[in-house]
Amino acid sequence: xxLVVLVSGAGTNLxxxxxxxADPAYGARVVAVGADRHGIAxxxxxxxxxxxxxxxxxxxxxxxxxxxxxLTAAVAEHEPxxxxxxxxxxxxxxxxxxxxxxxxVNTHPALLPAFQGAHAVxxxxxxxxxxxxxxxxxxxxxxxxxxxxAQEAVPVRWHDDEDSxxxxxxxxxxxxxxxxxxxxxxxxxxxxxxxxSLKCRTC
Ligand code: GRF
Numbered sequence: 001x002x003l004v005v006l007v008s009g010a011g012t013n014l015x016x017x018x019x020x021x022a023d024p025a026y027g028a029r030v031v032a033v034g035a036d037r038h039g040i041a042x043x044x045x046x047x048x049x050x051x052x053x054x055x056x057x058x059x060x061x062x063x064x065x066x067x068x069x070x071l072t073a074a075v076a077e078h079e080p081x082x083x084x085x086x087x088x089x090x091x092x093x094x095x096x097x098x099x100x101x102x103x104x105v106n107t108h109p110a111l112l113p114a115f116q117g118a119h120a121v122x123x124x125x126x127x128x129x130x131x132x133x134x135x136x137x138x139x140x141x142x143x144x145x146x147x148x149x150a151q152e153a154v155p156v157r158w159h160d161d162e163d164s165x166x167x168x169x170x171x172x173x174x175x176x177x178x179x180x181x182x183x184x185x186x187x188x189x190x191x192x193x194x195x196x197s198l199k200c201r202t203c
Contacts, residue, residue, distance in 0.1 A: 001185035011042025068093030
């Protein structure tokens with residue numbers, strides 16, 4: 001399966017996918033990496049892997065809808081089977097979802113529906129939860145509201161700050177994202193209402 005990965009930052013989830021794709025048995029390969037900004041490590045990682053990259057910045061377009069159209073076209077050029085939003089910090093618009101909805105997954109550093117939005121780790125920490133986690137879900141028109149594919153819990157420690165908690169979550173998140181993307185790519189899936197079933201032989 002052909003993957004296009006969208007990033008906005010460090011790209012450690014992207015790196016986990018790149019490492020997994022090195023194994024031909026994984027059943028997927030990253031064909032391009034897109035971002036909403038320049039100068040991020042995620043793009044350096046893509047270039048280091050010899051991959052095509054593209055950047056579509058919202059301020060470069062007259063309207064948000066124009067940005068959405070441009071991003072959709074940039075992704076479509078690479079003919080992905082799956083789009084993976086791995087730390088991409090923009091809401092994907094109607095045009096994008098028309099084209100790639102149902103085959104775009106996002107990874108979120110909280111147990112959705114708890115702590116949606118761009119500050120999930122900070123919000124969980126400040127709420128005082130003792131367990132948080134990460135979620136991989138299909139992207140729909142909402143913010144972190146699409147059908148859940150996989151989740152895993154991560155304990156919060158009394159000495160945690162946002163960085164230490166986020167790093168502990170990312171250890172789990174990277175492994176879960178790699179496993180889910182591989183299963184989606186190799187075995188496919190079904191969605192009934194909001195319930196996602198991975199058609200894998202062993203689960
Ligand atoms: C991940 O935890 C992702 O869930 C969140 O931002 C982080 C991105 O990390 N949206 P990286 O850029 O993949 O290292």
